[in-house]
Every structure is written in structure tokens, then in C-alpha cells.
Amino acid sequence: xxxxxxxxxxxxxxxxxxxxxxxxxxxxxxxxxxxxxxxxxxxxxxxxxxxxxxxxxxxxxxxxxxxxxxxxxxxxxxxxxxxxxxxxxxxxxxxxxxxxxxxxxxxxxxxxxxxxxxxxxxxxxxxxxxxxxxxxxxxxxxxxxxxxxxxxxxxxxxxxxxxxxxxxxxxxxxxxxxxxxxxxxxxxxxxxxxxxxxxxxxxxxxxxxxxxxxxxxxxxxxxxxxxxxxxxxxxxxxxxxxxxxxxxxxxxxxxxxxx
Amino acid sequence: xxxxxxxxxxxxxxxxxxxxxxxxxxxxxxxxxxxxxxxxxxxxxxxxxxxxxxxxxxxxxxxxxxxxxxxxxxxxxxxxxxxxxxxxxxxxxxxxxxxxxxxxxxxxxxxxxxxxxxxxxxxxxxxxxxxxxxxxxxxxxxxxxxxxxxxxxxxxxxxxxxxxxxxxxxxxxxxxxxxxxxxxxxxxxxxxxxxxxxxxxxxxxxxxxxxxxxxxxxxxxxxxxxxxxxxxxxxxxxxxxxxxxxxxxxxxxxxxxxxxxxxxxx
Numbered sequence: 001x002x003x004x005x006x007x008x009x010x011x012x013x014x015x016x017x018x019x020x021x022x023x024x025x026x027x028x029x030x031x032x033x034x035x036x037x038x039x040x041x042x043x044x045x046x047x048x049x050x051x052x053x054x055x056x057x058x059x060x061x062x063x064x065x066x067x068x069x070x071x072x073x074x075x076x077x078x079x080x081x082x083x084x085x086x087x088x089x090x091x092x093x094x095x096x097x098x099x100x101x102x103x104x105x106x107x108x109x110x111x112x113x114x115x116x117x118x119x120x121x122x123x124x125x126x127x128x129x130x131x132x133x134x135x136x137x138x139x140x141x142x143x144x145x146x147x148x149x150x151x152x153x154x155x156x157x158x159x160x161x162x163x164x165x166x167x168x169x170x171x172x173x174x175x176x177x178x179x180x181x182x183x184x185x186x187x188x189x190x191x192x193x194x195x196x197x198x199x200x201x202x203x204x205x206x207x208x209x210x211x212x213x214x215x216x217x218x219x220x221x222x223x224x225x226x227x228x229x230x231x232x233x234x235x236x237x238x239x240x241x242x243x244x245x246x247x248x249x250x251x252x253x254x255x256x257x258x259x
Numbered sequence: 260x261x262x263x264x265x266x267x268x269x270x271x272x273x274x275x276x277x278x279x280x281x282x283x284x285x286x287x288x289x290x291x292x293x294x295x296x297x298x299x300x301x302x303x304x305x306x307x308x309x310x311x312x313x314x315x316x317x318x319x320x321x322x323x324x325x326x327x328x329x330x331x332x333x334x335x336x337x338x339x340x341x342x343x344x345x346x347x348x349x350x351x352x353x354x355x356x357x358x359x360x361x362x363x364x365x366x367x368x369x370x371x372x373x374x375x376x377x378x379x380x381x382x383x384x385x386x387x388x389x390x391x392x393x394x395x396x397x398x399x400x401x402x403x404x405x406x407x408x409x410x411x412x413x414x415x416x417x418x419x420x421x422x423x424x425x426x427x428x429x430x431x432x433x434x435x436x437x438x439x440x441x442x443x444x445x446x447x448x449x450x451x452x453x454x455x456x457x458x459x460x461x462x463x464x465x466x467x468x469x470x471x472x473x474x475x476x477x478x479x480x481x482x483x484x485x486x487x488x489x490x491x492x493x494x495x496x497x498x499x500x501x502x503x504x505x506x507x508x509x510x511x512x513x514x515x516x517x518x519x520x521x522x523x524x525x
Contacts, residue, residue, distance in 0.1 A: 085431075088432065102524075144524065
């Protein structure tokens with residue numbers, strides 16, 4: 001009983017608390033999110049899954065602090081989100097690297113702003129993060145010289161550099177080829193295990209979500225609402241062809257089939 | 260398989276294909292210059308000398324003026340207002356353009372006034388150049404600065420407007436908070452290509468307006484050209500037209516070289 005009580009009163013890393021979002025457009029008000037409510041706990045890997053246009057990217061942007069909620073609020077570690085900040089590292093679908101900076105300088109950007117984490121110099125931290133994503137030999141390359149997969153790795157290294165407790169990822173692997181994607185999945189899980197980050201991962205790829213996540217938040221579209229939260233109680237590394245895996249996949253897919 | 264790889268390697272700088280391409284272009288450039296002179300010469304042969312002088316007469320002027328140092332002196336005189344006018348006008352144009360591109364308040368206020376003044380031809384400012392600065396380097400530099408200002412203003416404005424929104428968001432998420440910080444660390448580097456384009460265009464336009472500005476009576480290539488025209492010394496006129504052309508090419512190349520160095524990340 002005592003442990004149950006601590007668990008229920010523990011402050012979640014991310015609390016999305018009854019968030020609604022309405023846009024004003026030329027055709028009137030558009031409801032993007034309607035009473036979205038879920039938590040992500042510290043150290044957890046949670047995916048938000050839904051068809052395109054279901055508002056999952058809007059939810060991502062509100063958690064990131066890039067947009068504000070019309071009703072409700074997002075709290076990070078108990079404190080309401082009022083804007084973007086270095087406590088939430090962001091990784092975008094199209095890497096969004098600074099093209100005028102080398103790989104090392106991209107990773108160093110946040111360190112130049114908020115300083116390196118305790119025990120590191122800026123250079124040491126850059127080296128560590130590049131090593132983490134396996135790109136130490138590309139430190140002096142410019143983004144245009146990298147492949148799509150490499151650019152995403154740099155984006156991850158850059159987000160990790162300032163050591164944020166939370167990593168927010170918006171379809172980060174949507175535009176890399178299937179084989180690179182599989183590699184990146186393994187690498188991301190390794191990084192997650194090594195750094196113990198809380199990861200909130202937006203995707204429309206159900207298999208990706210099942211492979212990576214502890215829990216899957218299923219969104220429906222127009223306006224975006226949470227249909228269900230599906231736990232994925234499987235050991236890692238996961239076998240993508242196993243019965244348990246395909247079973248969870250089918251559970252998630254079931255929500256979209258009658259559309 | 261090997262055959263399909265070959266065409267790609269041909270375009271890589273430093274390989275044979277690249278050198279051949281370059282050599283071919285140089286040949287084309289030299290050939291067209293020769294053809295241009297030949298055409299001119301041919302036309303001059305069947306035209307009265309006072310209307311169109313022949314190339315040797317122009318060459319004589321150039322040799323004479325290079326020998327006497329006059330050409331050099333005229334170039335220095337012109338640069339005396341070309342360079343300050345270009346630099347001051349460009350710097351102000353970029354600064355105001357960045358401001359208007361970044362802030363909607365500046366867009367509505369400064370941008371509105373700019374929209375009103377923009378269509379005024381630079382030469383319409385000549386009366387003010389004269390009464391504010393006089394018939395000197397400053398007056399001519401003022402006219403050149405106005406031209407440079409507008410070109411840089413519009414390029415900077417659109418460069419800033421086109422900055423990738425996501426890069427700004429990444430900058431913010433990585434701890435850049437103030438507008439000034441975002442401008443310095445994200446907006447300016449990202450708009451550098453447009454800033455260069457503006458500056459290079461302005462540098463070219465400035466040569467043209469310089470000739471007109473020297474009409475005021477400010478010593479330099481343009482004034483020399485007009486004086487010669489008054490005495491119907493057409494070989495001198497053509498000689499200095501060519502000088503302006505060469506100066507334009509030189510400045511353009513110089514800026515392009517600088518651009519290639521600064522923008523090696525592109």
C-alpha cells in the first residue's frame with residue numbers, strides 16, 4: 001500500500017493536463033486538440049501515435065513550449081511550461097541542423113548558451129555526445145556532407161548535449177530509409193538506456209512505436225483526443241516478428257481500422 | 260555497374276572532367292571577347308571616325324593614360340566616393356532590412372515609410388546631395404549610398420523573413436532567449452547568402468550610379484568621361500567605359516571569392 005501511494009503522488013516528468021487547443025483560421029475556429037490528458041513518467045519512453053493531422057504534432061509543440069494551450073496546461077517536473085527551454089531537448093523530422101555550423105559546432109550550440117553539464121568542458125561534452133551517436137569522425141563536416149541518418153544522429157547529439165532530462169522527438173526517423181531506421185532505433189534505445197532520459201516520441205509508424213516504447217498513447221483525429229494508452233510490457237531488444245509484438249501492433253492498429 | 264558510377268565522378272572538383280569544363284569555359288569567354296572586338300572594329304571601319312572610333316585609337320588612350328598615371332589617379336578619385344558610399348549605404352540598408360524583416364512593429368512603421376521612399380530614383384536626391392554635402396566626394400558618396408541602401412535593405416529583409424522557423428525554435432530550445440541573441444546566432448548566419456547577394460548587386464549598381472553622380476562635377480572616371488564627351492573625344496569615352504566594365508568585373512569577382520569562402524557550408 002505504501003509503495004502505491006508514493007507512485008500515485010510522484011510528480012510526472014511531463015504532465016499533459018486536460019489540454020485543448022483551438023486555432024483561429026480564415027474559415028473560423030479549428031479545434032486541434034480536445035481535452036488531451038496523459039502523463040509521462042521519469043525515465044519512461046512514451047510514443048504518441050496517430051494518423052497525420054490528428055493533432056499529435058500540436059501536442060508535441062505544446063509540450064515543447066512552441067505553442068500555448070487554449071485550455072489546460074502542460075507541466076514539466078511540476079512546473080507549468082511557458083516556452084521552449086533547455087530542459088526539453090527537441091529533435092525534428094527534418095534534422096533542422098544549423099547548416100552554417102560544423103557537426104561539432106551544432107552540438108556545441110546549446111553548450112555555448114547554458115554551459116556544459118558538471119564535470120565537462122564544452123569540448124569534452126561535444127566529444128562525448130558525438131561518440132554516443134557514433135559520429136566522432138564527422139566532427140568537422142558540415143551538415144550538407146552528411147546522409148539523412150547521420151544528420152538525425154547529429155540532431156540527437158545536439159539535443160542531448162545540454163543534458164536535458166527530457167527528449168522530445170517529432171517523427172525523427174520519418175524521412176530516413178528503412179534500413180537506417182532500424183539501426184537508428186537500436187541506437188536510440190542504447191542512448192536511452194545509457195542516459196536514462198525521459199523520451200516523448202511522436203510518430204505515425206505503429207511498428208516503430210511498438211518497438212521503442214514502454215507505453216503508447218493513441219490519438220484520434222479531428223479534434224485530437226487520446227483514445228487509449230497501451231502499455232508494451234516486453235523485454236528489449238524486441239523481436240519485430242514475434243507473437244507478442246504483432247499482438248500489440250494489432251491492438252494499436254485496431255483503433256484506426258474502422259476509420 | 261562500373262559504367263554507371265563514372266558520370267558522377269566526372270563532376271567532382273579536381274578531377275579531369277572539371278578541368279576540361281573550365282578550360283572550355285575560358286575558351287568560350289576569350290573567344291566571345293575577340294568576336295566582340297572584331298565586330299566593333301568591322302563596324303568602325305564603315306562608320307565615320309567621330310561616331311565610332313576604332314579599337315586601336317581606344318587602345319592608344321589606355322596606353323597613354325596608364326603610362327602617365329592618369330588612369331590610376333582617376334580610379335583612386337572614383338574609389339574615394341565609391342567605397343565609402345557603398346559600405347555606408349550597405350551597412351545601413353542591412354541593419355534596417357534586418358530590423359524590418361524581424362520585427363512586425365518595425366515592418367508596420369519603418370517598412371511603411373520605406374515603401375513610400377523606395378520608388379524615388381536615386382538621382383532625384385542629387386539636389387539634396389549638393390545642398391547637404393556639396394560638390395565633393397561626400398555628395399557623390401551620398402547618392403551611391405542611397406542606391407546601396409535600398410538593394411541591401413530588400414535583400415536583408417527577405418533574407419530574414421525566409422529564415423527557417425524550425426532553426427529559430429531549435430535555438431530557443433537550446434537556450435537562446437533574447438531577440439538579439441536569436442538575430443546574432445540564428446538569423447544573421449542563416450541570412451548571410453541573401454546579405455551577400457544584396458551587397459554584390461549593390462556593388463555593381465554603384466558603379467553605374469557613380470558615373471551619374473560624378474555629373475555633379477565630382478572628379479573621377481565618370482566626370483572624365485563626360486568631359487571627354489563634351490569635346491567629342493570618343494576614344495576616351497570608350498576607353499573609360501571599358502575601365503568601368505573592368506572595375507565592375509573585378510569587384511564582382513572579389514566579392515564572389517569572399518562569398519565562396521564565407522559560405523563554404525552551402
